[in-house]
Amino acid sequence: MPVITNIADLKRLHASRVPRMFYDYAESGSWTEQTFRENTSDFDQIRLRQRVAVDMTGRSTATQMIGQDVAMPVALAPVGLTGMQHADGEIKAARAAEAFGVPYTLSTMSINSIEDVAEATTKPFWFQLYTMKDTDYVSRLIQRAKDAKCSALVITLDLQILGQRHKDLKNGLSAPPKLTAKTLANLATKWTWGLGMLRAQRREFGNIVGHVDGISDASSLGAWTAEQFDPSLDWDKIAKLKEEWGGKVILKGILDAEDAKMALKVGADAIIVSNHGGRQLDGALSSIRALPSILEAVGDQVEVHLDSGIRSGQDVLKAVAMGAKGTYIGRAYIYGLGAMGQAGVTEALNVIHKELDTTMALCGEVNVANLGRQNLLVPQDFEGRWQD
Ligand SMILES: Cc1cc2nc3c(=O)[nH]c(=O)nc-3n(C[C@H](O)[C@H](O)[C@H](O)COP(=O)(O)O)c2cc1C
Numbered sequence: 001m002p003v004i005t006n007i008a009d010l011k012r013l014h015a016s017r018v019p020r021m022f023y024d025y026a027e028s029g030s031w032t033e034q035t036f037r038e039n040t041s042d043f044d045q046i047r048l049r050q051r052v053a054v055d056m057t058g059r060s061t062a063t064q065m066i067g068q069d070v071a072m073p074v075a076l077a078p079v080g081l082t083g084m085q086h087a088d089g090e091i092k093a094a095r096a097a098e099a100f101g102v103p104y105t106l107s108t109m110s111i112n113s114i115e116d117v118a119e120a121t122t123k124p125f126w127f128q129l130y131t132m133k134d135t136d137y138v139s140r141l142i143q144r145a146k147d148a149k150c151s152a153l154v155i156t157l158d159l160q161i162l163g164q165r166h167k168d169l170k171n172g173l174s175a176p177p178k179l180t181a182k183t184l185a186n187l188a189t190k191w192t193w194g195l196g197m198l199r200a201q202r203r204e205f206g207n208i209v210g211h212v213d214g215i216s217d218a219s220s221l222g223a224w225t226a227e228q229f230d231p232s233l234d235w236d237k238i239a240k241l242k243e244e245w246g247g248k249v250i251l252k253g254i255l256d257a258e259d260a261k262m263a264l265k266v267g268a269d270a271i272i273v274s275n276h277g278g279r280q281l282d283g284a285l286s287s288i289r290a291l292p293s294i295l296e297a298v299g300d301q302v303e304v305h306l307d308s309g310i311r312s313g314q315d316v317l318k319a320v321a322m323g324a325k326g327t328y329i330g331r332a333y334i335y336g337l338g339a340m341g342q343a344g345v346t347e348a349l350n351v352i353h354k355e356l357d358t359t360m361a362l363c364g365e366v367n368v369a370n371l372g373r374q375n376l377l378v379p380q381d382f383e384g385r386w387q388d
Helices: 007-017 020-026 034-045 089-100 114-120 135-147 166-171 181-187 191-198 221-228 235-245 257-265 287-298 313-322 331-362
Strands: 063-065 068-070 074-076 126-129 152-156 249-254 270-273 303-306 326-329
Touching (some): 007 020, 007 331, 020 181, 020 331, 034 313, 074 089, 074 331, 089 114, 114 135, 126 135, 152 235, 235 249, 249 257, 257 270, 257 287, 270 287, 287 303, 326 331
Parallel strands (some): 126 152, 152 249, 303 326
């Protein structure tokens, strides 16, 4: 096994082992990719305060997210087509998360189905819901997540319509890949991936195929989204979904204080400050820059989580010290999965945990619960001074 020292090592392996179409699908943002880039570069602007001569024994990164014990304040974000990055990718990621003691969130647009993941794990995972025009199908999905004993419903609000990622169009992204000359030429260099896929439990959207009729092309993410996603989703519909679910609800994709207040009104248990990893509204603020205004608006009334741009334990520490109660990683674990399957996801979690623990210690803290603004140097005007 190659020596892995950071998430960038896993990303390099991912690029070399997974077909270009799926690597590009993960490693891109919408349009100019400004928000995608700033999600990471804005984390770099925040610096850490080094403290010394503090007893660093007995450190703990353990905490809670929505009342659930977690080994560190990091969950695995919902990622569509995870099972195309590695055979049975959702099962492998969920198992790695379970063994590590962090939550796994299964996407609606997964390859392994809700039932596949439930069967392969022993603890409850979270289910991410995209809302569709077909309300019967949505109700059936919610019921399936209940039957699988999912312990939270993560409703994604920032993808009523799909942002454009140029590479996905140029690559003809689909699951399974369509065998064009270009795809075949690339697949010929990814034998291990291909052999794994031949043995995979599934190669199509497991929550969709066989559960819904009348789809013209269920293999194409773009076609499915345009035809089926509900562009009329509003706060009333969100309140109804919450009622239908009846358990813990996390609202994902909040980037504005006014929307955070609406999320509070519908009774969300947590919100995720997120711009979908820079894949939707290009030109939107990075999540870490949007976080302070949202915390100011609702931080004392609802649990505020954050994703988009986290590539290290230092980033996790910065988000938590700014006031987030939890974070999510998307690409950071997908790189690991593409690189080495389940072991790679575990490796990504190990890397981030070690970085978080060491950074915390060198900042003079022994417990994640004590992290706060005292540990950070935040540039003046970090949030930006924008005209009204
Ligand atoms: C390849 C990919 C697929 C994604 N699919 C979904 C999805 O199906 N549902 C969803 O709510 N978010 C999805 N997201 C967004 C992630 O849940 C998360 O918000 C994002 O990855 C965080 O940014 P990061 O990748 O920089 O950590 C996806 C992200 C990526 C990279």
